[in-house]
Amino acid sequence: MQKATMKKNTGYILPDQEEKASYLQKNFDEIAASYDRFNDLFTGGMHRFWKQKTIRKALHGLQSGTLPSRITVLDLCSGSGDLALGFARNEPERRVLALDFSARMLGVLAAKRPTEMKNLNIVQGDAMHLPSEYSGLFDVVSIGYGIRNLTDPRAGLQEAFRALKPGGMLVILEVGDFSPSWIEPMARFYMEKIIPILGRIAQGSSHEMYDYLPTSAREFPGAIEFTDWISQTGFEAVQFERFFFGASILYSGRKPL
Numbered sequence: 708m709q710k711a712t713m714k715k716n717t718g719y720i721l722p723d724q725e726e727k728a729s730y731l732q733k734n735f736d737e738i739a740a741s742y743d744r745f746n747d748l749f750t751g752g753m754h755r756f757w758k759q760k761t762i763r764k765a766l767h768g769l770q771s772g773t774l775p776s777r778i779t780v781l782d783l784c785s786g787s788g789d790l791a792l793g794f795a796r797n798e799p800e801r802r803v804l805a806l807d808f809s810a811r812m813l814g815v816l817a818a819k820r821p822t823e824m825k826n827l828n829i830v831q832g833d834a835m836h837l838p839s840e841y842s843g844l845f846d847v848v849s850i851g852y853g854i855r856n857l858t859d860p861r862a863g864l865q866e867a868f869r870a871l872k873p874g875g876m877l878v879i880l881e882v883g884d885f886s887p888s889w890i891e892p893m894a895r896f897y898m899e900k901i902i903p904i905l906g907r908i909a910q911g912s913s914h915e916m917y918d919y920l921p922t923s924a925r926e927f928p929g930a931i932e933f934t935d936w937i938s939q940t941g942f943e944a945v946q947f948e949r950f951f952f953g954a955s956i957l958y959s960g961r962k963p964l
């Protein structure tokens with residue numbers, strides 16, 4: 708069992724493995740109202756562009772035989788739902804399911820969903836334990852800034868694999884390690900010193916989730932190692948692309964036919 712990790716630089720302690728899910732569910736509920744504002748501040752709005760690239764990557768990589776306009780998409784850890792909305796927009800025949808365990812994050816998504824958008828369903832659920840009827844149901848599984856938050860990211864990858872049809876695409880957007888190495892000290896300064904301030908501005912008061920973000924990002928595997936995890940799950944054509952020196956990384960892989 709992994710014990711809490713003390714980070715000397717921030718003093719923040721990551722939750723124990725056994726508490727992680729309830730800790731995150733509670734804390735994402737608490738920051739839900741300011742989450743989108745924070746993302747805009749944190750990335751200077753670039754996350755919107757990165758999410759568009761994530762959607763395009765999924766659509767271009769598909770080999771499931773379903774027309775892109777008719778595919779089914781499962782957006783895990785959907786939160787305020789930018790990816791889910793992006794997949795559903797202008798494609799009434801595409802069925803999109805947004806799943807998250809935070810009721811308030813999903814409330815933000817529900818408020819953003821246009822009333823005429825009938826092809827986006829929202830469900831509260833646990834990405835670590837998807838219903839058995841999801842097996843082989845989806846052409847695309849997307850996970851935006853969520854895999855790092857799972858209690859067991861490798862088991863989460865297996866759930867995504869199970870939910871996909873053969874030929875279906877997994878796309879994951881996640882904060883990454885930085886490259887080239889000379890950028891690392893600046894990037895770490897930004898992550899560990901500036902993010903808590905931006906969080907305070909977005910939220911109106913300080914919140915430990917803005918210490919959780921840099922600490923959990925630092926603990927998460929780098930791009931090469933995480934790419935291996937995806938391949939070891941059984942995906943093929945696994946790739947990654949760094950955005951803005953690794954501030955975010957787009958990972959992709961296809962379930963073999």
Ligand SMILES: C[S@@+](CC[C@H](N)C(=O)[O-])C[C@H]1O[C@@H](n2cnc3c(N)ncnc32)[C@H](O)[C@@H]1O
Nearest residue numbers: 735784785786807808809812833834851852856
């Ligand atoms: C950083 S937010 C990402 C939101 C959105 N996908 C985006 O790209 O901006 C992470 C989300 O993961 C959700 N989450 C974390 N662990 C989860 C789990 N086991 N099952 C479902 N949702 C989970 C949280 O509730 C939160 O809404």
